[in-house]
Amino acid sequence: MALLVRNGRIITATDDYAADIYCAGETITRIEPHIDPASLPHSPVELQVVDASAKYVFPGFIDPHVHIYLPFMGTYAADDYESASKAALAGGTTTLIEMICPGPNDEPLDAFETWRSKAASLASVDYTFHMSVVRFEEGIREQFRRIVELGVASFKVFLAYKGALNLSDEHLFAMLKMAKQLGVIVTAHCENADAIDAMQKSLLAEGRTGPEWHGPSRPPVVEADGVHHLCAFAELTGTHVYTVHTSCDAAVREALAARYRGVSVWIECVAPHLVLDEKSATLPNFEGAKYVMSPPLRHKSNQDVLWNALRSRTVSTVATDHAPFSFRAQKEMGRSAFTMIPNGIPTLQERIDLVHTKGVTEGRIDLQTMVDACSTQAARIFGLYPRKGTIQIGADADLVVYDPEHRGTFSLKSSHSRVDYNAYEGWEKRGRASLVTVRGEVQVRNGEFVGTVGRGRFIGREPTHG
Secondary structure (H helix, E strand, C coil), X not given: CEEEEEEEEEECCCCEEEEEEEEECCEEEEEECCCXXXXXXXXXXXXXXXXXXXXXXEECEEEEEECCCCEECCEECCCCHHHHHHHHHHCCEEEEEEEECCCCCCCHHHHHHHHHHHHHCCCCCEEEEEEECCCCCHHHHHHHHHHHHCXXXXXXXXXXXXXXXXXXXXXXXXXXXXXXXXXXXXXXXXXXXXXXXXXXXXXXXXXXXXXXXXXHHCCHHHHXXXXXXXXXXXXXHCCCEEECCCCCHHHHHHHHHHHXXXXXXXXXXXXXXXXXXXXXXXXXXXXXXXXXCCCCCCCCHHHHHHHHHHHCCCCCEEECCECCCCCCCCHHHHCCCHHHCCCCCCCCCCHHHHHHHHHHCCCCCCXXXXXXXXXXXXXXXXXXXXXXXXXXXXXXCCEEEEEEEEEEECCCCCCCCCCCCCCCCCCEEEEEEEEEEECCEEEEECCEECCCCCCCCECCCCCCCC
C-alpha cells in the first residue's frame, strides 16, 4: 500500500518546511508543496492518506545504544524484540542498534547468530548491531572479520566490569588496529575497571551496601580516566571511536581534549543522564535501585553541560542504553550489595518525548538539533545514512508524525516494555508520536501498536571509518 502524508511541517537536522510526502515501495518517492491524491498511480483502496496538519513530520528516530537480549548478573533482560519494538515505535523510534554482549567464553560468531536470531521473527523495527569484543586472542580474530562481512560495521568494548567484560590493554590495542584496517568504528563504555573494583570492595567492607553507594563507587574521575585511556589508544592507532553514555563534564572534557589533538572521537549521551540526577538513587526502601545504571546518575549540574553540548552539536547523539530489568524480580537481587543490582534505567519508549519535553519545549535545544541528535547523527556515524536518518527522496519511508500539542504523563500503564516500573512515572509529557511508519507501513497510531510483528529487517552496513 502507498502512503501520502499531507500538510505536515517537515523537520530534518537542517530544514524546517511545509510539504507533502509520498511513499511507495517502502521508500520516499516524492516531496512537494502539494501532492494531489488524484494524480497518483493508485486507486483509493491502495493509497493511505494521512493528514498531518498542525503536526511535525520527523524522520524515524534511531536509538544507537540498546540492550534487548541481555544475559547479565545471572538473569536476563525483561524485554524481547516484540515488547521492545512496540515500546520503541510508540516513542517514535524506528531503528535500533543493539549491543551484542557475549560472555568471556562465548565464540563471537555464535553470539552474533544468537542475537540475530532473537530479533529475526519478533522485531517490528529495523535493527542492526554493535559487536562487543570481550576478548581478542589471535585464534578468534578472524571471526570478527567475518562478522564485519556479514554487515556489522561497529565494535563495542568495555573498560569496566573487571573480570567479566573488560578488555585487556593488549587486546584493546590489537582490536583497535584491526578496526582501523577494516574501517570499523569502535564504541566504548569508558570507565576504569580496576579503580571501580577497588572502590566497590572498600565500600562493601565498610558496610555501605545500598543502592545509594553505587554512584560513589564509580565517580566522574573514573569515567574521565576511561575516556582518556580510550582516546590515547585511538591516537596511537588512528582508529575512530565513540564514547557511549557519556555522563559528566569531566568525561566530555577528556573527549574534547582528544578531539583537539586530532583524535576522531564522537560523544553519545543518554536520556536518563539528561533528566535524572544522583538523588534518585538515594530513594528509601530500596527504591533507589530502580535508578542504578553505569555510569551512574550524576550531580544535577552535569545536565546543563550535556544539554549545552547537544545544542552546540558537540555531543552527537542521544541514546537510551535501554537495559530492561524489573524491580521486583531482578533489581532486588542486589538487596545485600549494590554490586548485585542489574544495571539499567529502561527508557526506550520515553526517549523522544523526554527530549522534546525537557529539551525543545523548555528552550534548551531546537527541533533540528533534536532530529540531528536522535536520528541523523546516529545514521551518519554508523553507516545508515541516507537510507535512514533523514527525509529525502530515496530514503526509507520511516516517518514520525508528531503532535506537539499533546499533553499527558509518563506512566507504566502506557508502557509497552515488560519492566514493572517507569522511571519517569507521573512526569508531564508534552508531545507524542501520533503515527509512526517503518518503510511505509503504519506500525503505531497514538501510542498503540497497529502493525505487523516481525516486519523489522536486519540492516547490513558497510564500514565507513577507514
